[in-house]
Structure formats: C-alpha cells, structure tokens
Amino acid sequence: MKQVLGIWLPDGDTHFKDQLPVGPMIGGKATYQYKKYRAALGLVSGRGHAVDIGGHVGLWSRVMAMDFDRVTAFEPLTAHRACFERNVEARNLTLHPIALGAAAGTIHIHMPADNTGHAHVRDEGEECQLMRLDELGLGAIDLLKIDVEGFELEVVIGGEATIRAARPVIIVEQKANNAERYGNGRWDAVKTLKAWGMKEAEVISGDHIMVW
Numbered sequence: 001m002k003q004v005l006g007i008w009l010p011d012g013d014t015h016f017k018d019q020l021p022v023g024p025m026i027g028g029k030a031t032y033q034y035k036k037y038r039a040a041l042g043l044v045s046g047r048g049h050a051v052d053i054g055g056h057v058g059l060w061s062r063v064m065a066m067d068f069d070r071v072t073a074f075e076p077l078t079a080h081r082a083c084f085e086r087n088v089e090a091r092n093l094t095l096h097p098i099a100l101g102a103a104a105g106t107i108h109i110h111m112p113a114d115n116t117g118h119a120h121v122r123d124e125g126e127e128c129q130l131m132r133l134d135e136l137g138l139g140a141i142d143l144l145k146i147d148v149e150g151f152e153l154e155v156v157i158g159g160e161a162t163i164r165a166a167r168p169v170i171i172v173e174q175k176a177n178n179a180e181r182y183g184n185g186r187w188d189a190v191k192t193l194k195a196w197g198m199k200e201a202e203v204i205s206g207d208h209i210m211v212w
Contacts, residue, residue: 133159150178
C-alpha cells in the first residue's frame, strides 16, 4: 500500500498518480472525477443517502460522506477495501464487501496491478460474493453511482425494484469496450433506465447522469 496526495492505493497502481493531481484537494486529500460528482450532486434534491457501487479505494465515498447523512458503499476486492478503510474514516458510512449484479452467487474479479480502477468481472481473479441490490433493503436513495467496468447493466437489472421505488439521481459509467465483454451493448444500462422513465441530464467523459 502506498500514499499519493493523501490517498492510499495498492502498491502496484500507476494510473492514479497521474489522475489524482487533476482534481481539487478536499480535506487534505486528493479527489477523483470531482467534476462529475458535483454535476450529479447539483441535481439531487435531498442529501439523505448516497450509494457508491464500485467503491474502489473510497475516492467518491469520502466526499459523499461530507455531503450526505449516510453513505452505503460496495467494494468486493480485499486490496481495495484495505485502502478504502484508511482513506475514509466517516462514521456515517457502511462498506459492504460484496459485488452487485443481476443474480446472487459468486464471481471472480480481475484487478490489473497498474490500474486498479479497471478491476472487472472475469473468469480469473479474486472470488467475490455477488448479490442483487434489491436484496439489501436500502430504502430511500438520493444519489446512486454505478461504476463497475462494464457490469453496469447487471447491477441495474438486479436493482430494478429499488431504483423504481427510490427514484434516485443515477450516475452510471458506459465507456467503450467494457459492457461488450459480457455480450451487452455499450449503452444498455442507460437504455434500460430510460425504458423505466429516466432521462439523460448530462454526459461527462463516458459517465451518464440520469434523472426522473
């Protein structure tokens, strides 16, 4: 484990040393994709509950915990959680060591050593527990972030009842060549959310901010 601008990262990661200096420092630590977060936050009417699916080392969760009454984060990889727990010391945050998808079970997640943010579901890697968002009874959600390197459609499908009931603002990543590895179209998660009544408010570098 190593530290870059106040953020703990897995030792082999080289990607974030170039990415973290781009954003503002908040609370003495670097931020990541902060422009996207602020754009989504500006569309949220309440500040009760934020959910971070694909928590990585806590870069989004840390700032969410400053703006929301409570934060629920999901990060299945052991190396990521070890850093997360050092980066985020908020008492209003709950970190779950599971992955989310369309069905309960187990999956394997491969973590590239040089870019740990690109960890993705694959036939090899750390075995992780898989659950559906709808199984967790999270209740009201104001902001939902989904960044799981191509597995976004599966997360959305497994959270249909929760999403329809809570009607959160959603920021979902839909970058090229991620969803396709699972036989899905690049924008299938966004298309599904649109079919449920959501619309795009803004698209920033492959992340789609969805509102009702």
